[in-house]
Amino acid sequence: MTGTTLRLMSDQHSHQSFETRAIHAGNTADPLTGAVVPPIYQVSTYKQDGVGGLRGGYEYSRSANPTRTALEENLAALEGGRRGLAFASGLAAEDCLLRTLLVPGDHVVIPNDAYGGTFRLFAKVVQRWGVEFSVADTSDLASVRAAVNDRTKVIWVETPSNPLLGITDIAAVADVARTAGAKLVVDNTFASPYLQQPLALGADVVVHSLTKYMGGHSDVVGGALVTADETLGEELAYHQNAMGAVAGPFDSWIVLRGIKTLAVRMDRHSENAGRVAEMLTQHPKVTQVLYPGLEDHPGHEIAAKQMKAFGGMISFRVQGGEEAAVEVCNRAKLFTLGESLGGVESLIEHPGRMTHASVAGSALEVPADLVRLSVGIENADDLLADLREALG
Numbered sequence: 414m415t416g417t418t419l420r421l422m423s424d425q426h427s428h429q430s431f432e433t434r435a436i437h438a439g440n441t442a443d444p445l446t447g448a449v450v451p452p453i454y455q456v457s458t459y460k461q462d463g464v465g466g467l468r469g470g471y472e473y474s475r476s477a478n479p480t481r482t483a484l485e486e487n488l489a490a491l492e493g494g495r496r497g498l499a500f501a502s503g504l505a506a507e508d509c510l511l512r513t514l515l516v517p518g519d520h521v522v523i524p525n526d527a528y529g530g531t532f533r534l535f536a537k538v539v540q541r542w543g544v545e546f547s548v549a550d551t552s553d554l555a556s557v558r559a560a561v562n563d564r565t566k567v568i569w570v571e572t573p574s575n576p577l578l579g580i581t582d583i584a585a586v587a588d589v590a591r592t593a594g595a596k597l598v599v600d601n602t603f604a605s606p607y608l609q610q611p612l613a614l615g616a617d618v619v620v621h622s623l624t625k626y627m628g629g630h631s632d633v634v635g636g637a638l639v640t641a642d643e644t645l646g647e648e649l650a651y652h653q654n655a656m657g658a659v660a661g662p663f664d665s666w667i668v669l670r671g672i673k674t675l676a677v678r679m680d681r682h683s684e685n686a687g688r689v690a691e692m693l694t695q696h697p698k699v700t701q702v703l704y705p706g707l708e709d710h711p712g713h714e715i716a717a718k719q720m721k722a723f724g725g726m727i728s729f730r731v732q733g734g735e736e737a738a739v740e741v742c743n744r745a746k747l748f749t750l751g752e753s754l755g756g757v758e759s760l761i762e763h764p765g766r767m768t769h770a771s772v773a774g775s776a777l778e779v780p781a782d783l784v785r786l787s788v789g790i791e792n793a794d795d796l797l798a799d800l801r802e803a804l805g
């Protein structure tokens with residue numbers, strides 16, 4: 414069986430429930446030894462039976478590697494796509510996607526709240542090749558429509574967004590994209606495919622930082638693209654090989670292992686975050702809590718419609734401005750002060766000085782009194798006690 418054939422096999426799993434696909438899609442027993450878990454094929458090249466006689470379709474590990482193929486098939490099955498592709502990081506995946514979809518003169522609509530590195534890629538890299546972008550509030554359809562022009566080729570959405578937890582109606586923006594003849598790209602990193610299925614809602618491509626909930630243990634950096642369009646999938650695979658920022662065999666293996674517990678982890682992340690958000694809303698030092706699970710969140714109804722639960726990410730604003738927010742971050746103990754998110758351990762950070770420092774002075778600048786939490790799967794009472802202590 415060739416690498417290409419393996420990657421298009423997600424139909425085989427389409428009747429199975431998510432939890433079953435997470436464990437079985439791509440995870441076929443090793444044909445040589447029967448090993449239940451796909452081995453780490455730590456190899457660059459493959460012996461050929463005569464010139465061009467490839468065993469199993471593998472030729473060189475940038476083009477395809479069996480461990481990466483297992484992950485790519487799993488990713489396609491989880492997002493309900495036809496093609497999954499794994500990269501060295503989330504930004505490597507985004508870079509490959511943008512250089513596949515865009516040429517000079519094209520225009521892109523990007524959200525006014527997004528991961529700072531995604532904005533930097535548009536503003537400092539992609540724009541230099543002559544691709545223009547407009548910033549829109551993607552939670553507001555009128556704002557998206559106003560930003561679209563006759564050169565728009567991509568509408569980019571992050572929902573829930575990083576770090577303000579804004580919610581965009583994926584199906585509604587998919588309609589706008591279709592009418593404009595543009596592709597809708599959804600960064601599904603915060604939700605994961607367990608909580609949200611953008612392709613089923615009309616998105617053309619799903620982007621992931623596998624570094625986050627998919628890996629789930631803060632021990633790997635990776636990225637992914639998934640599409641249901643086989644032609645686009647072929648083009649992306651061509652560029653993945655041509656550009657070369659692929660996920661290595663060990664990184665692919667460790668993400669594949671993390672994904673097996675994605676469903677149970679996401680349930681617990683969401684449950685714990687719900688309790689933390691409730692506590693924060695009652696706290697006298699907290700001026701605003703941003704969590705789509707709260708009924709007064711402006712995107713609550715849409716989130717309830719398109720997500721299975723509300724996830725593990727919360728941001729909140731504190732009395733006393735930037736210094737007070739930094740103090741809370743410094744005082745937390747069980748919540749580890751650090752960038753990134755989506756691991757089993759809880760993290761706390763100050764977006765203005767840390768993850769989103771690169772958007773200072775732009776339309777994406779974040780409030781200085783903002784604190785972001787990645788709520789882990791520890792005991793919720795311990796997490797609440799730590800935050801109460803940190804808030805003073």
Ligand SMILES: Cc1ncc(COP(=O)(O)O)c(C=O)c1O
Binds near residue numbers: 504
């Ligand atoms: C929502 C989102 N998308 C993309 C990325 C980029 O992923 P990576 O850090 O794996 O390159 C991140 C990283 O923080 C992110 O939070």
